[in-house]
Amino acid sequence: MAGKVFFSVSMSLDGFSASESMEGILATPEQRERDPRLGRWMAQWMELQAWIFPLRFFRENLKLGQGGEEGRDNDIARETFERTGASVMGKRMFDLGEPTWPAEAPFHTSVFVVTHTEREPWQRPGGTTFHFVNDGIERALDQAREAAGDRDVRIAGGSATILEYLNAGLVDEFSIALAPVLFGAGTRLFDGVDASRVALAPVRSEASSRVTHLTYAVRPR
Amino acid sequence: MAGKVFFSVSMSLDGFSASESMEGILATPEQRERDPRLGRWMAQWMELQAWIFPLRFFRENLKLGQGGEEGRDNDIARETFERTGASVMGKRMFDLGEPTWPAEAPFHTSVFVVTHTEREPWQRPGGTTFHFVNDGIERALDQAREAAGDRDVRIAGGSATILEYLNAGLVDEFSIALAPVLFGAGTRLFDGVDASRVALAPVRSEASSRVTHLTYAVRPR
Numbered sequence: 001m002a003g004k005v006f007f008s009v010s011m012s013l014d015g016f017s018a019s020e021s022m023e024g025i026l027a028t029p030e031q032r033e034r035d036p037r038l039g040r041w042m043a044q045w046m047e048l049q050a051w052i053f054p055l056r057f058f059r060e061n062l063k064l065g066q067g068g069e070e071g072r073d074n075d076i077a078r079e080t081f082e083r084t085g086a087s088v089m090g091k092r093m094f095d096l097g098e099p100t101w102p103a104e105a106p107f108h109t110s111v112f113v114v115t116h117t118e119r120e121p122w123q124r125p126g127g128t129t130f131h132f133v134n135d136g137i138e139r140a141l142d143q144a145r146e147a148a149g150d151r152d153v154r155i156a157g158g159s160a161t162i163l164e165y166l167n168a169g170l171v172d173e174f175s176i177a178l179a180p181v182l183f184g185a186g187t188r189l190f191d192g193v194d195a196s197r198v199a200l201a202p203v204r205s206e207a208s209s210r211v212t213h214l215t216y217a218v219r220p221r
Numbered sequence: 222m223a224g225k226v227f228f229s230v231s232m233s234l235d236g237f238s239a240s241e242s243m244e245g246i247l248a249t250p251e252q253r254e255r256d257p258r259l260g261r262w263m264a265q266w267m268e269l270q271a272w273i274f275p276l277r278f279f280r281e282n283l284k285l286g287q288g289g290e291e292g293r294d295n296d297i298a299r300e301t302f303e304r305t306g307a308s309v310m311g312k313r314m315f316d317l318g319e320p321t322w323p324a325e326a327p328f329h330t331s332v333f334v335v336t337h338t339e340r341e342p343w344q345r346p347g348g349t350t351f352h353f354v355n356d357g358i359e360r361a362l363d364q365a366r367e368a369a370g371d372r373d374v375r376i377a378g379g380s381a382t383i384l385e386y387l388n389a390g391l392v393d394e395f396s397i398a399l400a401p402v403l404f405g406a407g408t409r410l411f412d413g414v415d416a417s418r419v420a421l422a423p424v425r426s427e428a429s430s431r432v433t434h435l436t437y438a439v440r441p442r
């Protein structure tokens with residue numbers, strides 16, 4: 001039986017899934033000192049993701065060391081990982097991750113990168129293999145479904161790629177970790193959504209001490 | 222003891238508190254037939270507010286008739302009303318409400334309208350009196366606090382007025398009924414928020430069958 005196609009992201013209360021630039025995360029402390037915007041973008045991103053950094057699962061998966069918090073947030077992060085049989089991501093997300101993921105990239109499955117760049121599959125220790133798909137989002141999803149078997153396919157990001165799949169009617173459900181922060185500016189998760197085609201049905205809403213986990217099923221209108 | 226200053230609104234998952242135009246709500250069925258956008262705006266607004274229409278409290282308060290749903294949504298709507306000792310609203314919200322509220326306007330307290338228009342207080346049956354304040358948001362709030370006694374002051378809307386109070390550091394907490402709908406376009410509740418000044422602390426998050434009720438305290442950064 002085929003699994004579901006889903007995405008799962010953190011979002012600010014005002015709808016942003018990323019700050020104005022990811023340069024804040026890639027910058028050195030010296031660069032952040034010279035350009036206060038870099039520090040602000042970094043701080044926003046840290047606030048958005050603050051629920052995930054202390055988790056035991058996150059620390060284990062990114063090889064950050066032993067220990068960490070258990071509890072419902074940790075269970076949700078682990079469940080999201082365990083249901084995922086393959087991921088799809090856009091080229092920009094891959095380009096940002098390539099220099100920053102540890103050698104043992106945190107996917108441990110096949111990852112299909114939607115890109116115009118032709119490149120041989122890139123196999124990493126720990127079971128992650130990146131496949132570069134040059135013929136569009138549907139073909140990337142087909143391959144991911146096949147690789148996932150009866151597990152689910154995660155549209156990993158970024159938000160432009162998520163929106164392409166959502167507007168194409170290819171997403172079954174999604175989860176948002178709604179963070180108690182206002183960005184004011186940045187990249188909006190649902191910017192460009194085709195509201196005339198996408199309807200939502202609430203599946204689950206669960207508050208932890210740090211965020212509210214919201215899950216919706218996607219329905220055609 | 223002085224009460225709190227709060228706002229309480231419905232918001233779409235992508236951050237909108239109103240559709241592109243309120244003309245959809247004011248239009249006749251014939252006008253909506255001629256201009257499909259009017260029907261779309263109306264439908265969006267109905268989806269956003271869908272949790273509130275069936276409630277017993279809402280029906281009673283707007284004199285729509287007996288009956289209606291009880292339960293947690295109804296309790297929350299009633300509690301929001303009962304905590305409110307006075308309201309503040311912007312001129313546009315007043316102008317939209319003036320022709321559409323029933324004679325017995327649904328506030329049953331003093332309402333302070335921030336406007337440049339000079340006008341004598343307008344007393345309605347059922348205890349609502351509209352006061353027109355011409356000297357700014359702080360003065361309107363002072364008057365509302367005084368009228369509210371030990372109850373709370375609600376910044377009723379619209380979103381531009383809510384944002385003025387939020388950015389001025391005059392809001393203590395707020396509640397959002399997060400509706401399972403994507404608008405794609407319209408009026409964003411937090412558009413123009415000064416994210417460098419406004420920090421949030423989660424107070425409560427509670428799902429009903431229709432929406433997720435989120436409450437945050439506002440903290441200066």
